[in-house]
Amino acid sequence: MDLDKLLETGDKCIHTEPPICVASCPVHLDVIAFVSEIEKGDLKKAYKLMEKRIPFARLIGSICDHPCENGCSRKDAGGSIRISDLEKAVVQFGYQPQKKALELPKNKGQVAVIGAGLSGMTAAVDLTKKGYMVTLYEKSDRLGGRIWKYEGKGLEKGLIEEELQIIEKQGIKVNFNANIDHSGLKELENEVDAVYLGTGVWEEVLKIDSDTFQIEDTSVFAGGRLANKNDSIIASVNSGRRAAISIDRYISRVSLTASREREGVFETPLNYKVDKEPFIASIEKKNKYYSENEAIMEARRCMKCQCRDCINGCTHMQTFNISPNAYVRQINHNERIILGTHYANKMINSCTQCGLCKEACFLDISMKDVIHETRESMVEKGKMPLSAHDFALKDMKFSNSKKFSMVRKQPSKEASKDLFYYPVLSYSKYAKGLFRGSGKTGFLFYPGCQLSATHSEHIGEIYKYLVGTMKENYIEGDVGLYLGCCGAPADWAGRQDLMGENTQNIKKVWEENDQPTFILACSSCISIFEKYLPEIEVVSLWEIFDQYGLPQRNIKPGRRVLNIHDACATRHHSNVHKSIRNIVNSLSYKIVELDYTKDKTKCCGYGGLVYYANRDQATEFIKDRINESSEDLLVYCAMCKDLFVSGGKRTLHILDLIYGTNLDGLANKKMPTLSERHYNRTKLKMNLLNDIWGEKQGMDMMNHVDFNLIIPDDIMAIMEDRYILVEDIQQVIDHARKNDECFFNPEMNQYLARLRLENVTYWVQFEEKDKDVTVKSVYSHRMEIVEE
Amino acid sequence: MNGQSDKDITWVCHKCNQNLALKKVKVRYLEGNFEVELMKCTKCNMVYIGEDLALGKMLEVEKGLEDK
Ligand code: SF4
Ligand code: SF4
Ligand code: SF4
Ligand SMILES: [Zn+2]
Numbered sequence: 001m002d003l004d005k006l007l008e009t010g011d012k013c014i015h016t017e018p019p020i021c022v023a024s025c026p027v028h029l030d031v032i033a034f035v036s037e038i039e040k041g042d043l044k045k046a047y048k049l050m051e052k053r054i055p056f057a058r059l060i061g062s063i064c065d066h067p068c069e070n071g072c073s074r075k076d077a078g079g080s081i082r083i084s085d086l087e088k089a090v091v092q093f094g095y096q097p098q099k100k101a102l103e104l105p106k107n108k109g110q111v112a113v114i115g116a117g118l119s120g121m122t123a124a125v126d127l128t129k130k131g132y133m134v135t136l137y138e139k140s141d142r143l144g145g146r147i148w149k150y151e152g153k154g155l156e157k158g159l160i161e162e163e164l165q166i167i168e169k170q171g172i173k174v175n176f177n178a179n180i181d182h183s184g185l186k187e188l189e190n191e192v193d194a195v196y197l198g199t200g201v202w203e204e205v206l207k208i209d210s211d212t213f214q215i216e217d218t219s220v221f222a223g224g225r226l227a228n229k230n231d232s233i234i235a236s237v238n239s240g241r242r243a244a245i246s247i248d249r250y251i252s253r254v255s256l257t258a259s260r261e262r263e264g265v266f267e268t269p270l271n272y273k274v275d276k277e278p279f280i281a282s283i284e285k286k287n288k289y290y291s292e293n294e295a296i297m298e299a300r301r302c303m304k305c306q307c308r309d310c311i312n313g314c315t316h317m318q319t320f321n322i323s324p325n326a327y328v329r330q331i332n333h334n335e336r337i338i339l340g341t342h343y344a345n346k347m348i349n350s351c352t353q354c355g356l357c358k359e360a361c362f363l364d365i366s367m368k369d370v371i372h373e374t375r376e377s378m379v380e381k382g383k384m385p386l387s388a389h390d391f392a393l394k395d396m397k398f399s400n401s402k403k404f405s406m407v408r409k410q411p412s413k414e415a416s417k418d419l420f421y422y423p424v425l426s427y428s429k430y431a432k433g434l435f436r437g438s439g440k441t442g443f444l445f446y447p448g449c450q451l452s453a454t455h456s457e458h459i460g461e462i463y464k465y466l467v468g469t470m471k472e473n474y475i476e477g478d479v480g481l482y483l484g485c486c487g488a489p490a491d492w493a494g495r496q497d498l499m500g501e502n503t504q505n506i507k508k509v510w511e512e513n514d515q516p517t518f519i520l521a522c523s524s525c526i527s528i529f530e531k532y533l534p535e536i537e538v539v540s541l542w543e544i545f546d547q548y549g550l551p552q553r554n555i556k557p558g559r560r561v562l563n564i565h566d567a568c569a570t571r572h573h574s575n576v577h578k579s580i581r582n583i584v585n586s587l588s589y590k591i592v593e594l595d596y597t598k599d600k601t602k603c604c605g606y607g608g609l610v611y612y613a614n615r616d617q618a619t620e621f622i623k624d625r626i627n628e629s630s631e632d633l634l635v636y637c638a639m640c641k642d643l644f645v646s647g648g649k650r651t652l653h654i655l656d657l658i659y660g661t662n663l664d665g666l667a668n669k670k671m672p673t674l675s676e677r678h679y680n681r682t683k684l685k686m687n688l689l690n691d692i693w694g695e696k697q698g699m700d701m702m703n704h705v706d707f708n709l710i711i712p713d714d715i716m717a718i719m720e721d722r723y724i725l726v727e728d729i730q731q732v733i734d735h736a737r738k739n740d741e742c743f744f745n746p747e748m749n750q751y752l753a754r755l756r757l758e759n760v761t762y763w764v765q766f767e768e769k770d771k772d773v774t775v776k777s778v779y780s781h782r783m784e785i786v787e788e
Numbered sequence: 789m790n791g792q793s794d795k796d797i798t799w800v801c802h803k804c805n806q807n808l809a810l811k812k813v814k815v816r817y818l819e820g821n822f823e824v825e826l827m828k829c830t831k832c833n834m835v836y837i838g839e840d841l842a843l844g845k846m847l848e849v850e851k852g853l854e855d856k
Contacts (some may be wrong), residue, residue: 204835288803342855385854386818743799743808743836754837763837780840784825786814787833 001270001377002042003332009370009627012363019305022082029053031083032067032306038086038299043094043292050087051098058095059163061087061156064234067265073272073305076701079282080292081302089290093255103171106133108195109194109251113137114180117145118233118464119224119240120198121167126169126244127196132251135192136167136286137178145200146233192360194247197222198240203590211263213243221247228517271362272305291714310357310367312693313596316610317357317367317622321346324367325356331374343577348374348616349388353492353605356461356570357601371608373642375494387782388613389493390725390759391546395674399449399485400502403701404681407444407509408693410467410478429468431551433479438515441513442477443470449485449523450638451655453677456684458659460691462541466549473548481692483685485542487532488524488569492609503532503535510536519544523567523637526576538571541779542636542654546579550586550658558589558657563629565644565651566596566601567637574598579653587657612723622647632633632667642671673716675726703727705734710774722779724762731755732764733773750776761785765773801829801835808836820853 002561021031030049037046049055054064065082072080100453108131113124116138126132142148143164151157180188196222197206206215206222212222221517223239225231242263249256277381283290283298290298310324311317317327327347351371358366366489378384399405413420416434424431443497446464447459467479488504510516510533520526521541529538537582545551562584570576577598584591605621626633626649633651635641644651650667652660661665671689672680682701689695710729711719719725741754752765761784765776800807801818813835815822827836837846 067800340856341852345855383850387850387854740803741834742802744802745798746800747798751802752836761837763839763842777839779832779839779842781837781846783815783817783846784836785835786816787828788814 001335001373002746003335006328006335006370006373007332009365010059010325011328012334013323013325013328013361013365014307014363015311015323015325017270017307018267019109019200019272019452020073021081021299021305024071025068026234026264027055027149027241027788029052029068029083029386031081031527032302033209034090034303035081035083035299035302036085036304038090039302041292041296043090043295044096046086046090047094048097049175055125056118056166056240058091059155060118060233060584061149061236062090062159063150067232067234073274074160074277074280074301074303076175077277078275078301083300085285085290086295086298087293089295092289093295100169104129105334106131107347108132108170108248108658110191110242111194112188112192113196113197113198113200113223113250114185114188114575115139115145116167116174117142117200117224117236118146118147119243120196120431120534121164122237123196123198123223123247124172125166125170126241127247127787128172128246130269132220133249134172136172136174136182137188138174138277139179139199140175142242143174145519148397161597167305176256180272185220189259193251194219194221196220196240196243196247197226198224199223202226205581208724211260212246212258213239214246214250217378219250221250225500231485238416269467270305270307271762272303272307273302274498275688277303285504309362310360310365313356313360313600313602314367315602316617317352319620320350322347324361324365324370327367331370335374335377340528345378345383345385345388348378349385349608349613350610352568352605352610352621356568356596356600356602360573375492376496376594377494379494379496384494389489389609391493391608391674392454392489392612393495393498395495395660395677396449396485396487396489396498396502398678399681401503403678404449404452404685405484406685406689407480407482407513408689409439409441409492410434410437412439416524429472433467433469433471436471436475437478438476440476440478441480442474442515443514444478444482445479445519445520446484446486446521446525447485447541447637447683448520449526450524450642450677451521452483452684453680454638454642454671455653455655455659456687458655461551461659462521462655463688463724465539466544467523469544469548477514477516479518479519481688482509482518483681486522486528489609490533491528492607500534503581506533507536511697523569523573523576524639526573527569535646540573540576541571542576542579542583545658546582550583553658555587555658556663558584558587558663561590561631562596562634563592563594563631565604565625565633565635565640566598567640568601568603568607570602570636571599576636580634583654584657584741585632589634589657591634592631596628604635604637604640604643606643609633611639615721618643619647622649638671645669645671673720676720678725678727703730706771707733707768707773708771709733710772715775715778719778720729722778724780728762729756729764729775729778731757732762733766736764756784799827801832801834804829804831806831817850818853819856820849 034046066084068083069080074081109129110133112135114137116136124136127134170462208222213223223245224236225242227239228235238733280301282296307637307706330344334342354367368659397568419431470479487499490498519535520538602625605618611618622643626647636654641653642650656666732755734752735755750767754763760780762780767774806829808827809830811822811828813826
């Protein structure tokens with residue numbers, strides 16, 4: 001995996017970028033933290049945050065001209081947050097005298113500061129804290145400069161005097177009544193390492209660098225109104241602070257310009273959207289200052305602007321409380337570990353790879369792709385936890401084995417001639433379709449492994465419908481049938497080896513059957529074919545229903561309202577979305593769209609094999625989607641229906657609307673267990689071969705044993721949770737009985753047997769009564785026990 | 789990974805009609821190889837693993853090794 005590329009992707013994410021208020025505050029008060037403390041009612045902590053950023057916080061906090069408020073994202077949704085009023089209230093109610101700071105040695109050099117106004121005092125204090133010996137020169141007989149203009153107009157005399165004591169407390173020497181002019185400056189330049197000029201006016205025009213505040217390449221720096229040419233209090237303070245940074249660098253002989261891009265006001269890439277925010281009007285203050293309560297109310301209006309566009313829609317990132325940039329760093333760390341625990345494995349296997357994140361991100365950052373690539377890399381390095389995807393991959397293997405997989409051309413005319421008589425030929429489109437058989441396959445119906453397990457009873461009918469419909473519209477191409485699994489589990493698990501094999505097999509079938517168009521009925525199949533088999537033309541069954549009309553059945557028109565849950569695998573297939581809606585409308589249901597719909601749809605929780613790797617995470621996805629919907633859900637993916645029904649939601653599959661008879665029953669119908677799925681697939685294959693191709697498949701496709709297996713419901717539920725199949729325990733018991741290999745408990749009169757199947761050892765405790773074997777408990781482990 | 793409680797002892801090997809005894813047994817998973825004391829039939833060597841052990845300590849060790 002290219003970790004540099006990975007980190008680059010992570011760096012693109014602007015989740016940690018500041019809101020516009022912070023970016024347009026010259027000293028970058030952490031506004032979000034500040035209002036959050038106020039919201040909690042902790043005005044003392046809020047004051048500490050002011051003190052951290054704002055020099056002479058009580059003074060500046062009371063008179064700041066607050067450029068932070070101008071661009072506030074709340075502006076159009078009730079008015080900017082009144083940060084300045086909040087600061088004033090915090091100065092009133094949250095101020096705490098500072099503990100006496102440690103005296104630091106002042107041995108880094110000597111600096112003269114001319115002018116004890118706002119910028120000069122700021123530079124003096126900052127430089128003292130950096131370890132310089134600072135002397136202030138002030139032409140009048142008091143500190144503060146412009147500050148005094150605010151006496152009685154926002155500032156009380158006592159407060160000014162108290163706050164100015166900081167200068168003395170910092171041990172800064174002040175020379176009052178010291179009028180330094182051009183020649184005085186020249187003298188000072190020779191005596192000290194650097195000079196700061198904060199006099200507001202100067203006798204000659206100075207060439208001040210707007211980034212470093214250095215005057216040409218001298219040791220003199222200037223700020224305040226000399227540099228700013230405006231009256232902004234906070235800009236003045238900020239220039240003193242930035243000049244102090246320059247002076248420190250100048251004296252330390254390091255670059256004056258390196259990495260200072262974000263000093264002062266800058267532009268943030270965050271463009272927080274408020275279209276979904278409710279309008280909340282500003283809180284007006286009843287008195288001179290916000291009361292604590294008013295401050296709390298105003299603070300609550302702040303939206304804590306931060307890019308969370310992708311996180312807002314993603315249950316996975318919410319569960320792990322992580323943003324893409326942090327996620328990428330964790331992957332990077334996980335990938336670099338050689339010895340030690342890979343702590344991020346579980347998280348990486350809990351993404352459904354649904355792709356909603358990319359849809360939500362204005363920078364098109366796709367965690368789906370990042371995580372997919374990571375899984376492939378884990379597999380390559382042998383670091384993918386075996387148990388995460390083992391069951392799903394075995395299920396895929398089953399579906400591509402003889403127990404389910406098969407390919408058949410349309411029954412030949414010769415084989416079907418029994419159907420070609422009157423009146424069958426006149427009313428049966430299917431018979432007509434067979435009659436028109438050309439021997440050349442134009443279409444292959446590929447229902448996929450999951451639908452074949454959940455809706456197996458309809459597959460034969462759909463096939464006949466397709467033969468009738470397609471032969472009516474395309475004389476040339478016959479309709480064949482292909483059962484199997486597209487390989488989605490291998491893709492999700494990062495198993496490129498298995499995926500490659502699977503793709504080759506499908507391609508071979510395609511080539512051997514006149515390169516037909518595949519008719520797909522599963523969204524995962526559609527996306528897998530698109531990704532791995534672009535040369536094969538595909539069409540969804542839903543588009544065919546939409547285009548050529550529904551099967552001739554007695555379909556009851558619907559009356560209810562439905563929420564449509566689009567499948568995440570086909571989020572970009574607007575043709576599928578359209579067909580589904582057309583079908584639903586034609587059956588007279590009313591559709592109410594969900595917030596997250598079509599290309600912005602969410603995953604049901606099955607995607608990415610999360611259902612197997614982290615069942616709790618899958619449950620969160622199910623809950624999230626169910627909560628979003630107030631009506632019955634309409635889905636067109638077998639697994640979506642399975643998961644939503646398991647979460648207690650009334651859910652209808654599109655096939656239920658067309659082929660179902662008792663919709664109320666179907667909406668809640670428990671989906672087949674994992675064992676039943678295997679059974680249903682095999683049974684489907686046998687039935688189709690028998691009914692359509694007249695091939696009498698022997699019963700040998702089912703496992704047969706010489707006992708009656710009885711599994712109580714509670715045990716069946718445990719087996720589902722533990723991914724243990726009926727066929728597994730059947731083998732364990734059969735083996736135990738045939739080889740007399742088991743433990744016996746004489747008190748309970750029960751047996752306990754174990755058998756290792758591939759990489760799992762299964763244990764079954766059971767009771768025997770004649771031919772009846774009743775299962776009492778089942779469990780398994782992967783660890784291998786060496787019996788010697 | 790010792791975790792076998794007294795109630796487990798009531799099992800006997802059905803084929804050998806033997807009581808089980810605590811013995812050192814080799815177990816392995818992925819890159820991990822351990823020796824632990826487990827109950828087994830001393831005649832045919834069949835090892836007993838109870839549900840608590842399989843779903844408790846054993847699972848924990850499996851997961852730990854998988855994340856190594
Ligand atoms: S809403 Fe809050 S975080 Fe957003 S810009 Fe305004 S003050 Fe800043
Ligand atoms: S692919 Fe889906 S589950 Fe994964 S991070 Fe993106 S939105 Fe979340
Ligand atoms: S949408 Fe998500 S990935 Fe994109 S910038 Fe925002 S937080 Fe980062
Ligand atoms: Zn024995």
